[in-house]
Amino acid sequence: MTCQFCKQKDATVHLTQIVENEVKKVDLCEACAKEKGVNDPAGFSLADLLLGLGASQQIEEAGEAKGGGLRCANCGYTQADFKKSGRLGCSDCYDVFADGLDPLLKPMHKGIRHKGKVPGPLRRATDLNQQLLSLEKDLQGAISREDFERAAQLRDQLKVVRASAKT
């Protein structure tokens, strides 16, 4: 069995951990294990490690579905680069590689939608967009529950928010 990281040396370190209720296994050679901090139980989390491997798999699958060979037009970053480094090339890459991102982010973070600070210049627009999204979701819910009174209220609120989003 060869190491999943360098794909050269024999894997002698075998790890099993439960991440997000799934059993994950990683096989590494000694050098890679040391580099990734595997022998330091205090600082080690398999989730961190899987990130590199999982990331590339997700992206690869998404790429293949699209006919393979995704490449960022802005910075020239490719799927292969992403696979190798587990990092992205520029801010535009987040659009280019968007398809594989959510499943990759899910086990890594608390959610897959940003909560918290928004840059000042964008703050107002974002607030409105968030409001719109949440109103639309509530509206769909009200309609499926056949709660038409509530739906009518939500529709009116949506109108107001949409109008102010345009100004």
Add this chain to the structure above:
Amino acid sequence: MNILEFLISPAEASRRTGPNDRIVFSSRVRLARNLKSHPFPGHAKKADRIKAYEILFPAIRSLPQMGPEPFAESLEKLTPLDKQILVERHLVSREHAAKGAGSGLILNREETLSVMINEEDHLRMQSLRPGLQLRQAWLSIDAVDSDLETRLDISFSEKYGYLTACPTNLGTGIRVSAMLHLPGLVLGEQINQIIQAVNKLGLAVRGLYGEGTEALGNIFQVSNQMTLGEAENEIVERINKVLLQLVEHEENARQSLLEKKPKVLFNHIGRAYGVLANAHTVSSKETMNLLSLLRLGVDIGMFAQTPKALVDELFLISQPAHLQLNHPDREKLAAEDRDIFRADLLRGRMKSVPTPQEPPARSSETAV
């Protein structure tokens, strides 16, 4: 500008105090930010890196929060010794210290704000404070960030928040951390249990110099791992709560050692004193562990009149780069020579520390 002249002396730096600093050495909040559409530093060609640098450097240097005379320099102007000193002061990351042209550092006079240019992200901005002061650290770096975003085009997506080179930093781009001294939990053999519990809360526990480093001197770094899907305030408050609990556990562990195994405790501390005051060669690793015990001894009152600041200063000046700086030739010392020089330095400084006494029978009966 010379960084060695700019930096506060180790003695002065060690005298800074903060809440809960018996156990919490320092608090830090770091934000990762990037310019829109410029390639991230790890992928950028040298020309692109320099282009980003030339946008970022003047914008940060002129921030009012950095004060009238910050230290601002390209990393190619710093010597390897300069960089290592900065790492030992926790003012730049080890990764950043390896960089050269196209990367830079801007540091305020008080050394509470440091901005790394072209580290893994275009900007890594940190606020560092003594003791447990996470909220204050967050507020001060938040102010820097808010000011900066009016001057720069920062990449932000409504869905993913602040976009970063590594998806692990996505969203808030925040890393909230504190450095803790936990000898009581280590001696009481509770530390593994505690680390596991903290890990379960989604927080990482690491050694002194962050990722992949050993917990030398019973010093541990606790930090958040998740950055997306939780607001900055929530992260800060959550870690703050955990840290307050850790402080309490550590105090309880110390109290319980004093009550149940006083001789074991005094023996450890007494022997640490003996070696520090008398050794003629001592490794960095051993020194850290001995100083940890000395600090514990000071905390529980075994060294009358010895200030905690002295021990903290010894922690700092026995690090390799600080040692080299103190050496008359400032030459890079071979490991064996360094161990001898370290022991000489420690023996000299330990002359001002009285021999350890059993602490006065204290109010242990009334303690919780």
